[in-house]
Amino acid sequence: MACAVVAACSLASGVWAEDRVWLIGGGYDLASSQVQIEHNMLFIREVVLAQPATPTLQVFFTDGQAPGRDVAEWQPPEETAGALQPFAGVMNNSLENGDRYRGHRIPDVAGTTDASALLPALACEEGSL
Numbered sequence: 550m551a552c553a554v555v556a557a558c559s560l561a562s563g564v565w566a567e568d569r570v571w572l573i574g575g576g577y578d579l580a581s582s583q584v585q586i587e588h589n590m591l592f593i594r595e596v597v598l599a600q601p602a603t604p605t606l607q608v609f610f611t612d613g614q615a616p617g618r619d620v621a622e623w624q625p626p627e628e629t630a631g632a633l634q635p636f637a638g639v640m641n642n643s644l645e646n647g648d649r650y651r652g653h654r655i656p657d658v659a660g661t662t663d664a665s666a667l668l669p670a671l672a673c674e675e676g677s678l
Contacts, residue, residue: 568604575611
C-alpha cells in the first residue's frame with residue numbers, strides 16, 4: 550500500500566527561520582501508485598501553497614520527472630464486444646479490464662521516492678530531520 554506523507558522543518562538561525570515542507574507520495578511500482586494518491590498530493594500541495602507565508606515546498610512522487618506511465622487509474626470499461634468486457638465478466642476479471650496507466654499530473658516534482666535520492670533531500674540540518 551502506498552500513501553502520501555508530509556514532513557516539515559523550521560530552520561532557525563538567530564531571528565531568521567525558513568519553513569520547509571516535503572510532500573512525498575506514490576508507490577514503489579506502477580500497480581502501487583494509484584490515482585487517489587496523486588489527487589491527495591495535489592490537494593495537499595494546494596493547501597501548502599495557499600498559506601500566507603508560503604514555505605519552501607519540495608514534492609517527491611514515484612519516479613520523479615521521468616517520462617512514462619507512473620499512475621494506475623481505473624475507469625469503467627466500455628460495454629462492447631470489442632472491449633472484451635462481456636468476456637471479462639464471464640471470466641470474473643471485469644474489474645481488471647478497467648485498469649489504465651498514465652503519467653502523473655503533479656507539477657514541479659523535485660525527485661523520486663527512491664530512498665537513495667530522497668534521504669539526502671530530507672535533511673534539515675546535517676545529521677537530523
